[in-house]
Amino acid sequence: MNSTRTRVWLATLTILAFLGLLVGCSRKSPEDVVVRPLPAPVTPESAPVTIGAILSLTGPASPSGEPQKNIVQMLVEQVNAQGGVLGRPLEVIVRDDESTPAGAVKAANDLIEQGVVAIIGPSTTPSTMPLKDICQEAGVPLIACAAGKTITDPVASYVFAVPQTNTLAVEKCFDYLEKQGIDKVASIYVANPFGEDGRENIAALAAEKGIEIVAVETFGGDDTDMTTQLTKIKAAEPGALICWGTNPGPASVTKDAKTIGLDVPILQSHGVANMKFIELAGEAANGVQLPAGRLIVWEQLADDDPHKDVLREFATTYQEEYGQAPTIFAGYAYDAFWIAVQAITEAGEADRAKVRDAIEQIKDFQGTAGVFNYSAEDHNGLTMDAFVWVKIVDGAWQLAE
Amino acid sequence: MSAARQIADKGGARWSSLLRATAWLLLAAVVATPLLLGEGYRLPGGVGKNYLLTIGIFTGIHAIIAVGLGLLMGYAGQVSLGHAAFYGLGAYSSAILTTKLGLPPLLAMLAGIMLTALIALILGAPTLRLHGHYLAMFTLGLGMIVQIVFNQARGLTGGFGGVRNIPHLGIGSWQFDTKPEFYAVVMLTLGVTLLMAHNLVNSRSGRALRALHESELAAAICGVDVARSKLQVFVISAVLASVAGSLYAHFMRFVSPGPFGFVFSVDLLIMVVVGGAGSIWGPVAGAALFNILSETLGKIGEQVPWVADLDIVLFGVVLVAVVVFLPRGLVTLAARRPGRARGPAIQPEAQAEA
Structure with missing residues (x-):
């Protein structure tokens, strides 16, 4: 009996104390509590x-x-x-x-x-x-x-x-294909969000431009051997190969394409636009083409290119x-x-x-x-x-x- | 218990009931704080209401899964390396059924529960008849398969792009579209989960589970259907993960495969082991510690950048320290008070009854 009463007392006291604390807090003017002001329009000149x-x-x-x-x-x-x-x-x-x-x-x-x-x-x-x-x-x-x-x-x-966006990069690739008169392409993607987004964009633009996709393959982010996929692609006789991925996969694609004698232009995505790709693909990298931001070639831009200074x-x-x-x-x-x-x-x-x-x-x-x-x-x-x-x-x- | 011992324990018991009352009030205060805080308030470090509510929501969601996993690990003695998959199945069920078929959120959640329970049954029925840690291997495999399905079944799951525009959680026209409401829903769900877990543990099947955790052979001799008991807990824990997943989907309103991978399964194991698998509150404490620690380091990292990268190291240290010094988890700290020795150790009565 005794212990029950004590418990009830203690419970009541704690609840009251807690409520008191909250009420006490809310009575304070915001300035006392707010450590950093809200988006507040009025800020002292020195505040960051x-x-x-x-x-x-x-x-x-x-x-x-x-x-x-x-x-x-x-x-x-x-x-x-x-x-x-x-x-x-x-x-x-x-x-x-x-x-x-x-x-x-x-x-x-x-x-x-x-x-x-x-x-x-x-x-x-x-x-x-x-x-x-x-x-x-x-x-x-x-x-x-x-x-x-x-x-x-x-x-x-x-x-x-x-x-x-991938959409812009893919458009750039199709520009090249049209200029070269290539109407049959094969494509290979890395299985990640970047490759996935590329796949969707390529499929959409190919349909729009009337370019036929003769083979579609994928590879895992850590795969090192692409000969199986590339052999299938070779059998489909494409006019060019588009690879959408980030390192290291695309380097393996480039090397293995050379090894099995897939002798068509290889287009890569802007996802490989860093020196790592050239290091990984070595000799095979020569001849690869890709859409890329101006950053990797800024030294080659014309001096009157408005971009050159920023880069x-x-x-x-x-x-x-x-x-x-x-x-x-x-x-x-x-x-x-x-x-x-x-x-x-x-x-x-x-x-x-x-x-x-x-x-x-x-x-x-x-x-x-x-x-x-x-x-x-x-x-x-x-x-x-x-x-x-x-x-x-x-x-x-x-x-x- | 003999009469003499009861008298001797009386002083300790009164203290323990006081302590327990205080602990409950403290807990209630902590849970209520983010709700009662005013919109304009800033705690030290610029911490405000919505931020606290968000941390609370994720802690609650993690705790719901952790309680289930704690039952599985602490009472049935089985490890699952694929609970993130059940979590994901719940999330994707809710996401797909509400966006593609326009089902009401609760119905979609129910469908997720049924799907997860079915998968857990199919997976658990043969595996849990075997001795040893076969379930760990099977669930590891399940986690990988489910991840591949999320990534590749593009028509259904949206692949890497995920599912967008998931509606708010709601019952009819009552939408839980503000953070305080959603927080209340999560805490209520966690409360129901804890109550259910409490009843399970203190029921006949709970005692049977504790018995089989100590010795499957002894439990079987006492008449416990070992495989059935383990399967029951496994399905319950999978369903809890699914419910948590549905809550996640409706809170984020966007799901992608990333959060449901192996890494999260391991995070869950850390929460359960650190908190204490053999109790109901242990996993909740583990989930809270996991979230609070990671956010605190993030806050300190705003001023001292290198601290933000420490969380992985710190979790490792905490995990090792707990395993070495408190093998039954952080809850043993609370249970060390006089008269409060709790835990999965079988008591003589439990064994006799089972």
Whole structure:
């Protein structure tokens, strides 16, 4: 009996104490509790303008997220050394999504409540998709560094993207096929989201242009022997072979095609546009052609190419800072960062809705991925012009236009 | 228990009931905090309501699966390396049936439960008759097959692109489309799960399970249908994973194959082992620790970047420390109080009754 009464007393007391705590808290004026102000329009001049970045720093996507973090941190220092934005220091809060959609959702909710003006990233399409709703509902501009076409199609008014899409790269390939008068192609894809997206785009464009796909094969991300698939392809007598994948698979495709004597032009995707491909494929790489961003051939661009300055700046600073050539992924973060900064500057204040409007107004923006022209209907902003046609000659990239 | 021992235990028992009451209140307070926090509040580090709710939702979803897996591991003595697959089957069932066929969310969830239960039955019936860890191997295989289906059955699953535009969870016109509502739904589901697990463990079949965990032979001699008992728990744990998957799908409103792979199966094992497989609350503690630790490191990482990469190392250290010092999981810390010795160890009565 006695112990029951004690328990009831204790329970009542604890509940009261807890309620008291809550009521006490809610009576406090927000200034006492709020550590970082909400998107609040009224901020002291010295308070930093805050941007969030959600990148894949751990997990399978970290090879793309890590250089993105590097470049963002380098650029923040650069901007602050030149006086910041809107006369205030710039701050970027970097969060890791652990290469998972759930991680990205947690990070986005946190960043939004920390009052960020815009969010850069995530690095992958699966992480970006659930953020489409979240950023749209919260009214926070998102500038994605992932290439899935579903990110900007259909358009959500607060969601933008910077990478060149597979759609544009595939169009560039078909341009080449038409110029060469090739009407029968075989294709081979890596079994991952990138290859999958390429497969869909190639199938759609081939149907539209009346080009026949005579064979379709796939390979696993870690496969090292492609002779089985290539033998089938050879039997189908294609006029060209299109391979859609990221290293190391496409290098094996290139080598094995040579070994079995598949003597047709080999087209690769922009997914192999880094030195690793040439290292892996060795001698066989010569003659391979691909659509690629201007980044890998920036030194060969004409001096009056408006792109050359941006690329020189990006490539040389990255090289100095990290001792290696920049990847296209680092370029995405570079573009997203500058688009955010320019939009904030043009909006004139760190207001989410105004920054969104300003991003949509961005025209002729020279980024590493291409020239961005955003509009209400186009939230990717790039055209086929983002790609140049590149051929590998003597183990080096050669601009073919 | 003899009368003399009862008298001797009386002081300890009163303390333990006080402690238990306080623990319940504390738990209720922790669960209620994100709901009661005002929209404009910021805790230290800029942590706000929606962020806490999101962490709570994922913790709850993980805990639902972990409780089931804890029953399987701690009571039936079987390891599953494929619970992420059951989680995925629930998520994809909800995603596909609601978007492609327009089924109401609850019906789709039910279909997911039936599908998962069926697969668990087919897989478990032959495997659980065998001695040893055959189930681990079979579930490992299942996990890989399911992953391949998610990736390759493009017409159904959308391949790597996943399934988009999944509707909100709702009953009729009542939509759980805000975070507080969804959080409440997840916590309620977790509560029901815990209640069910509690009843199962303290029922005749629960005692039978504990007996067979200690010695299958002894249990069989006492009249326990060993294979049937194990199969029952396996199916229950698979169904719980499926329910959690459906909740995930409706919260994210987007599913892709990535989160349902082998890595997540291992994460679940870590949660269960760290928390303590032989109890009901252990896996919940494990899930909470897993999520809170990873978010805390992420928050510290905002200021000190290298800390964010430490979580894998830290989980390794915690896992080793728990296995070495607290082989029955973190819950043993709570159970060490006088008069609260709990755990899967068979008590004489349990054996006699079973």
